[in-house]
Amino acid sequence: MVLTRQREPLELRDLPVPEPAPGQVRLRVVACGVCRTDLHVVDGELTRPKLPLVPGHQIVGETDDGRRLGVPWLGWTCGRCRYCTSGRENLCDEARFTGYDLDGGYAEYTVADERFCFPIPEGYPDLQAAPLLCAGLIGYRSLRFAGDAERLGLYGFGASAHIVAQLARHEGRHLYGFVRPGDEAARTFALELGCEWVGASDERPPEELDAAIVFAPAGELVPAALAALAKGGRVVCAGIHMTDIPSFPYELLWGERQIRSVANLTRCDGEEFLALAPQVPVRTEVETYALENANDALARLRRGDVRGAAVLRL
Ligand SMILES: [Zn+2]
Numbered sequence: 001m002v003l004t005r006q007r008e009p010l011e012l013r014d015l016p017v018p019e020p021a022p023g024q025v026r027l028r029v030v031a032c033g034v035c036r037t038d039l040h041v042v043d044g045e046l047t048r049p050k051l052p053l054v055p056g057h058q059i060v061g062e063t064d065d066g067r068r069l070g071v072p073w074l075g076w077t078c079g080r081c082r083y084c085t086s087g088r089e090n091l092c093d094e095a096r097f098t099g100y101d102l103d104g105g106y107a108e109y110t111v112a113d114e115r116f117c118f119p120i121p122e123g124y125p126d127l128q129a130a131p132l133l134c135a136g137l138i139g140y141r142s143l144r145f146a147g148d149a150e151r152l153g154l155y156g157f158g159a160s161a162h163i164v165a166q167l168a169r170h171e172g173r174h175l176y177g178f179v180r181p182g183d184e185a186a187r188t189f190a191l192e193l194g195c196e197w198v199g200a201s202d203e204r205p206p207e208e209l210d211a212a213i214v215f216a217p218a219g220e221l222v223p224a225a226l227a228a229l230a231k232g233g234r235v236v237c238a239g240i241h242m243t244d245i246p247s248f249p250y251e252l253l254w255g256e257r258q259i260r261s262v263a264n265l266t267r268c269d270g271e272e273f274l275a276l277a278p279q280v281p282v283r284t285e286v287e288t289y290a291l292e293n294a295n296d297a298l299a300r301l302r303r304g305d306v307r308g309a310a311v312l313r314l
């Protein structure tokens with residue numbers, strides 16, 4: 001499924017089976033998760049994709065020699081810059097991203113730099129494993145940035161939050177969920193995932209929060225989340241794109257409250273998270289789509305109708 005122009009539907013096309021360059025593996029794709037970032041690419045909010053582009057960066061595939069590997073968003077880094085050499089390859093200026101700078105997994109075959117692929121934990125079915133590769137990985141990094149917060153708020157209950165909720169409960173944290181006003185399905189889902197309280201995004205929780213992770217790409221949630229924090233608390237913005245954050249009184253930030261973003265992932269995050277996920281165990285809930293129905297999956301995600309994660313099955 002190919003993006004030729006942003007803000008237009010993907011097109012089903014016949015492409016040649018890609019040939020791996022030195023250092024790359026070829027994968028027969030068996031599943032590819034559909035991420036909100038794919039929507040930002042298709043809808044033009046991320047403005048510099050390679051075109052034409054095969055989107056998709058939560059790829060579970062089988063190599064020519066029969067190994068099951070996962071391909072995440074971080075597809076390549078320079079390995080030499082001050083970010084790469086200080087454990088912060090996620091910030092590399094030269095980084096190339098799967099399904100953005102590089103063709104991704106909305107396809108029967110793809111190629112990937114083997115150094116950036118992860119073995120899929122044994123026992124995870126392909127479809128359930130796919131959302132671990134971005135929703136899970138970025139969620140894990142976001143949760144680490146929440147520090148040791150005992151009371152944790154989650155804004156937006158999509159693919160990433162449904163994984164983070166399981167990690168956070170496993171760590172014994174108290175969870176507070178925030179969903180769009182009137183979204184009963186999301187509310188029920190958040191309660192099932194262990195939230196002690198679920199409210200609308202403009203409500204205050206019954207307790208002040210030590211940290212909040214904002215998954216929804218809506219800038220107005222940042223001051224709303226700040227207002228729900230205890231002193232010293234932190235708002236973590238997990239998405240790659242967000243609408244503008246409205247101005248807010250300094251009082252909301254006062255008391256040593258912090259705001260930080262989460263950019264991409266490091267391979268270290270991937271190794272840690274994929275070792276942790278089977279211990280929890282993280283169980284992902286997926287809606288599956290045939291490859292040629294990728295536009296339907298994106299449309300449902302755009303409307304906020306997906307329960308858990310959307311995954312293309314090949
Ligand atoms: Zn670099």
Ligand SMILES: [Zn+2]
Nearest residue numbers: 035037134135
């Ligand atoms: Zn993603």
